[in-house]
Amino acid sequence: MGARKRLRANQNKEAKKEKAFAILRDCPTSPQKMRLVADLIRGVDVQKALDMLKFCPKEAARRVEKLLLSAIANWEQKNEGKRVDEASLFVQEIFVDGAGMLKRLRPAPQGRAHRIRKRSNHVTIVLGSKTAVENITKE
Known part of the structure; x- marks a missing residue:
């Protein structure tokens, strides 16, 4: 590995290390369905996002809710002694990427077969603190 590449990798x-995030890999839901839920909570306060996910009827919301709780726990572990309420956490980034696809065959009329694609996705949530963002903008 070259020197510049190594320096960039270390940066x-x-x-x-400073970010609080959580990643869900190989979730067996189509990325399109997961993005509908992700768009609901992008940029929203953590407590409000948890409430929205709890009462959302979609199955993908359950998985995102669990992932958000994991991201909050990761933030608490990095920032020992701080409370979530005082930090005013919000969902800074959430994005959904496509993952591997299971390809299956379904019988069709007249001896044919149709391909079924069972999609899956990767979800990443990054939390940000509004107090930290305000401190950076003041400087």
């Missing part, structure tokens, strides 16, 4: 590693 990315240090930046990642």
Whole structure:
């Protein structure tokens, strides 16, 4: 690995240590259905997002709710002694990427077969603190 590439990799590693995030990999839901739920909570306060997900009838909302709780726990572990209420956490980033696809065959009329694609996705949630964002903008 070259020197510049190594320096950039170390910078990315240090930046990642400061962020509180959680990743859900290979979730057996289509990315389109998951993005509908992700768009609901993008940029919303954490407590309000949890309430929205709890009462959302979609099955994908249950998985995102569990992932959001995991991201909150990761934030608490990094920031020992701080309370979630005082930090005013919000969902800074949430994005859904496509994952592997299971390909299956379904019988069709006249001896044919249709391909069924069972999609899956990866979800990433990054939390941000409004107090930290305000401190950066003041400087």
